[in-house]
Amino acid sequence: MNNKNKIISSIPVVAASYLGPALTPNLDVAWDEAQLPLSPDDLVQKIMGQPLRRAGRFIKLVCCGALVCLKSVPAEDLKGKKIGIFLATGLGNVDEILPFITQVFKEDGGFPSPNQFANSVSNAAAFFLAKVSEIKGVVLTISQEELSFESALWLAQSYLESGDIDLALVGGCDVFTPTVADYRERMDLRPDNHRSMPMGEGSSWLLLGDTSGKKIGNILSVELDYNSKTQQRLSSNENILSECEKIAGRVIGKQNKQKIILPGFRLIDMDHSFFKDKGWKVEDYLPHCGIHPTAIAYGLARAMLSGTSAFFVHCNYHASGRKTLVTAEST
Amino acid sequence: MSKGTIDIRGWGAVTTLGWSARESAKNLLSGNVRQADFCTSSHLTNREFKAFEVPSEKNPLDKSWAMMDSAITEAFSRAGLTASEIAESCLLVGTTGGLFIRNEYEFTEIVRQNPGKESPPIACRNRGPGEVADAIAQKYGIKGLAMTFSMACVSSSHALVVAAQLLEQEKFNRAIVVGFEPLLNLTLQGFASLLLYDSEQCRPFCANRSGMQLGEASSCVILERRAVSGQNSKIRYQFAGGYLFNDNNSLTSAGTDGELVKKVVEQSLTNAGVAVRDVVAIKAHGTGTRDNDLSEGRGLAKVFGKHLPPVISLKGAIGHTLGAAGAVETALWISCLEEGMLPRSFGFTQIDPELGFAPSQVNIPAMDGAYLCTFFGFGGTCTSYIIIKNP
Numbered sequence: 001m002n003n004k005n006k007i008i009s010s011i012p013v014v015a016a017s018y019l020g021p022a023l024t025p026n027l028d029v030a031w032d033e034a035q036l037p038l039s040p041d042d043l044v045q046k047i048m049g050q051p052l053r054r055a056g057r058f059i060k061l062v063c064c065g066a067l068v069c070l071k072s073v074p075a076e077d078l079k080g081k082k083i084g085i086f087l088a089t090g091l092g093n094v095d096e097i098l099p100f101i102t103q104v105f106k107e108d109g110g111f112p113s114p115n116q117f118a119n120s121v122s123n124a125a126a127f128f129l130a131k132v133s134e135i136k137g138v139v140l141t142i143s144q145e146e147l148s149f150e151s152a153l154w155l156a157q158s159y160l161e162s163g164d165i166d167l168a169l170v171g172g173c174d175v176f177t178p179t180v181a182d183y184r185e186r187m188d189l190r191p192d193n194h195r196s197m198p199m200g201e202g203s204s205w206l207l208l209g210d211t212s213g214k215k216i217g218n219i220l221s222v223e224l225d226y227n228s229k230t231q232q233r234l235s236s237n238e239n240i241l242s243e244c245e246k247i248a249g250r251v252i253g254k255q256n257k258q259k260i261i262l263p264g265f266r267l268i269d270m271d272h273s274f275f276k277d278k279g280w281k282v283e284d285y286l287p288h289c290g291i292h293p294t295a296i297a298y299g300l301a302r303a304m305l306s307g308t309s310a311f312f313v314h315c316n317y318h319a320s321g322r323k324t325l326v327t328a329e330s331t
Numbered sequence: 332m333s334k335g336t337i338d339i340r341g342w343g344a345v346t347t348l349g350w351s352a353r354e355s356a357k358n359l360l361s362g363n364v365r366q367a368d369f370c371t372s373s374h375l376t377n378r379e380f381k382a383f384e385v386p387s388e389k390n391p392l393d394k395s396w397a398m399m400d401s402a403i404t405e406a407f408s409r410a411g412l413t414a415s416e417i418a419e420s421c422l423l424v425g426t427t428g429g430l431f432i433r434n435e436y437e438f439t440e441i442v443r444q445n446p447g448k449e450s451p452p453i454a455c456r457n458r459g460p461g462e463v464a465d466a467i468a469q470k471y472g473i474k475g476l477a478m479t480f481s482m483a484c485v486s487s488s489h490a491l492v493v494a495a496q497l498l499e500q501e502k503f504n505r506a507i508v509v510g511f512e513p514l515l516n517l518t519l520q521g522f523a524s525l526l527l528y529d530s531e532q533c534r535p536f537c538a539n540r541s542g543m544q545l546g547e548a549s550s551c552v553i554l555e556r557r558a559v560s561g562q563n564s565k566i567r568y569q570f571a572g573g574y575l576f577n578d579n580n581s582l583t584s585a586g587t588d589g590e591l592v593k594k595v596v597e598q599s600l601t602n603a604g605v606a607v608r609d610v611v612a613i614k615a616h617g618t619g620t621r622d623n624d625l626s627e628g629r630g631l632a633k634v635f636g637k638h639l640p641p642v643i644s645l646k647g648a649i650g651h652t653l654g655a656a657g658a659v660e661t662a663l664w665i666s667c668l669e670e671g672m673l674p675r676s677f678g679f680t681q682i683d684p685e686l687g688f689a690p691s692q693v694n695i696p697a698m699d700g701a702y703l704c705t706f707f708g709f710g711g712t713c714t715s716y717i718i719i720k721n722p
Contacts (some may be wrong), residue, residue: 091459092481097431097517098455104520105376105438105453117521118582118709122427122460122481122654127710130579139577139712140489143479144461151478155493162500177455185456226474293459320469 011157011208012215013328014077014167017069018204018301019061020289021176025068026305028288033198036176037095040064047071048132054115055128058093062125062173063132065203069301070133070169077213084138084165087126087173088152090145090293091186094177096120125173138165146187146266146316147224148172149294150324153206154222160209171205172294187293188319194265200290204297206304217304217330220251220311225323237274240267243325244280244313251327257311262299264316264324265291283312296326304330336557337498339568339718340505341410344550344662345398346649347383351405352550355649356666359674360694364648366532367544372514373443374436380519381530383546383650392436395513398549399463402662403471403509406551414472420505420553421475422468423494425487427654429460429479432513463511475503481654484616484708485575486510487550488657492573492714494554504559507551510658514547518653525583527620533651535617535644535676536624536690538683543618546650550658568665571701572603573716585626585707592630592713596705599715600634603701610640611700611720612673614664616707617644617690618651619678623707628686631705640703641691647678657706657714664704668697668720 021036022029023043031038040060044052047064055063066085070078096119103112118124123141130139138159142152149172156168176183176199183199208219244261260281263270272282285299296314303312307330314326348355348364358364367381374391387394407417438453458465460481468477480490487510494506522528522543529542554570576595578585585591600607616627631639645660652659667674676690699720706714 089459090461094455098453100521101435101453101455101517104516105450112520112524114521114524114526117524120517120521121483121709122486123483123708123710123712124582126482127577127579127582130577130711134579136579137576139579139710140493141481143459143481144477145458145465147477148459148461151476154476155478158497158500158502162496164496182454182456186458188458224476226468226477318465320465 011160011219012210013206013208013217013219013304014211014213014215015069015072015207016205016216016301016304017065017072018298019065020202020298021200033180033290037201056093056096056119058095058173058175059119059125059128061175061203062087063129065173066129066133066169066171066205069205069207073207074213077211081166082137083135083167083169084156084159085126085130085135086152086156086168086170087129087141088148088171088294089141089143089173090148091174092122092143093120093125095175098177145318146293147318147322147324149297150222150224150326153219153326154224156208157222167207167209169205169207171203172297173203174201174292174294176201193319194291195268195286197265197286198290201292202289202295202298204301206301215331217328220327220329221247223325237271240315241275241278243315247313247325247327248311252311258308260310260312262303262312262314264314265295266317267315300326300328303328306330337495337570338555338557338560338564338566339552339570339665340555340560340566341406341553342551342662342665343402343405343409344548344659345385345401346548346659346663347385347546348649350401352662352666355663356670359648360667360670360672364677367650370514374432374439375514375519376439376516377519380523381544382514382519383544384514385547390436391513392433395432399511402549403467403551406553410553416505418472418474420473420507421503422464422473422477422507423490424464424479424509424511425490425654425657426460426463426479426511427481427483427486428512428515428518430457430462431515431517433457435516467509473507482708482712483710484653484656485706485712485714486654488706488714489575491552491657491661492575492716495570495573498554498556505553505555507553508658510550510655512547512653512655514545519545529619532678533619533647534678535619535647536628536683536686537679538681540619540621540624543620543651546652548649548652548655548659550655550662552658552661567721569719571605571717571719572599573714574599574602576713578711580711582710584622585711585713587622587625589626589629589633592626593633595713595715596630596634596703599717603717605701605717607635608638609701610703611698612641612643612702614660614702614704615642615644616705617646619646625685627705627707628688632687639688641673641695642688643673643676643691647676661704671697673697
């Protein structure tokens with residue numbers, strides 16, 4: 001353990017949903033960075049049956065993304081189950097904080113809205129989600145920059161293992177808040193530490209745990225390697241391949257499965273043909289959701305719903321060099 | 332949630348009462364406590380708010396870093412951690428504002444340095460709440476898991492309970508839990524907009540209470556599996572277990588009938604294996620708001636009946652330190668235990684007939700045994716845990 005924080009016991013994935021900047025659940029739809037952020041109100045009406053007038057975009061996207069995931073499971077499969085919510089977000093509800101603090105700092109003395117402050121509190125979105133999904137108990141908001149989702153996944157597995165919950169609703173949500181330049185700065189994006197991609201946003205979710213019903217895949221392992229100096233290693237195709245081969249050997253052994261790499265936004269210079277020659281497909285999900293701190297949630301949820309039986313390795317690293325590897329299989 | 336032997340190997344805190352948990356405890360116990368005062372920090376734009384500031388000559392941003400460093404260094408020093416022990420530890424941080432103070436400080440400096448010019452819009456440059464954990468991990472060489480809980484007022488109390496559970500599951504051997512909350516315009520103005528301020532004084536459980544007052548603080552608590560510290564360990568304090576629960580009935584209240592508080596406290600006692608009659612004293616959340624104290628007071632009365640042990644809120648002396656409250660109040664409480672005394676609860680003058688009890692009004696000897704700590708927050712969040720003081 002210690003320097004290598006990992007889980008290796010398989011967690012069934014009961015359901016998944018992915019929502020990108022086009023705000024069209026479970027579909028890859030083109031969008032334009034310059035048009036962001038799109039209004040989520042039609043989506044809210046469609047999914048929740050009523051407008052969430054007093055909530056900001058972050059809260060709306062959290063609720064919509066999670067409800068799409070939950071509603072894809074037959075109600076009887078959830079009946080009597082203790083469900084924990086693990087909301088991962090790198091930046092949180094900046095969309096609510098900024099207007100509030102702008103009012104506070106107005107030269108003529110603004111009138112900050114109490115409702116806006118309430119919505120700007122870090123766990124307001126998790127509360128709204130708990131309320132609309134009627135979940136009580138373990139409801140956690142976890143934030144660790146671009147490792148937020150991996151951390152939440154790791155923690156959810158620990159809770160499932162302890163028996164405190166039966167199912168874990170684990171999601172990643174981050175919203176685009178203008179400007180693009182500010183958004184990039186918040187994510188510590190510099191020319192040499194990420195792939196050249198438009199900025200995006202998303203709210204993507206997995207329902208994990210054991211139900212008697214059908215599962216769509218498994219999360220096989222989550223590894224958070226916090227030894228530094230991995231950045232250089234992961235920026236080389238050879239080293240990425242080596243990491244993927246090693247973890248595939250440990251997790252699936254010699255099973256004959258299609259092997260797919262899901263590259264995170266910090267991986268640069270990915271040579272798809274190099275990996276193809278070595279028997280790996282590179283599935284780049286970022287063009288469909290854009291760069292955002294919890295983009296991995298989109299990539300994994302999309303992989304789970306891909307309909308192909310395959311083994312996935314999601315690779316990424318933090319700007320400081322911390323490496324993360326998540327493996328999954330779709331069934 | 333967690334049951335088993337988990338030692339509290341080290342702790343440290345910076346509060347309005349001092350730049351260490353020990354100094355804060357000594358001042359608290361000696362009654363060297365000032366009421367909240369009008370804010371002086373250069374980044375705070377409204378001088379009409381009273382709060383519990385940490386005294387410092389540094390600028391607000393440097394002061395915040397210094398508060399964090401001081402609390403961590405005190406905890407590491409008290410625990411006697413080696414570099415390799417620090418490296419192999421995991422890090423759980425509880426914070427609401429994170430490093431948002433950087434935005435506020437930089438903005439107010441630009442305005443101050445450009446008098447007469449139109450203010451630019453404030454920018455949000457910080458990288459989210461997780462930036463604090465990242466900075467700590469890099470500075471101190473912590474290589475274990477780093478994770479931040481951003482859960483309003485229960486951020487670091489939740490982090491402590493989660494850390495204890497993960498230790499019990501042997502996910503790691505040692506957890507460094509940090510609470511960090513500098514004073515912000517964001518929160519001062521926010522709670523004012525919610526009409527949750529008492530402009531005069533923070534008066535936990537008092538009939539005359541009318542709201543909270545904010546404080547700034549930083550803290551670090553180090554939890555460790557007994558298997559690591561050794562069966563013959565001389566560590567006197569244990570984290571015996573706790574419980575976290577999130578209700579979905581109200582965004583701002585834990586239910587004034589006290590039922591939710593009762594449920595959470597009872598479950599934490601069960602998880603810790605501690606009987607109601609064995610609780611020596613209660614470190615209550617006690618914010619001084621009408622609803623919190625009503626929920627909490629009624630809940631405690633339901634659990635303890637006529638045998639309510641001494642109840643103490645620290646917020647009349649240090650203010651509500653929001654996301655840092657769990658770690659800060661735990662560290663300050665243990666330092667009081669080290670001094671052999673429990674502090675009195677500041678800000679109280681009159682029994683609230685709806686509660687029917689007075690929080691402790693004199694310092695009392697800190698007996699060995701079980702101490703109940705409670706925390707409640709925005710979003711229906713509740714944490715409760717037990718700290719054991721051994722001979």
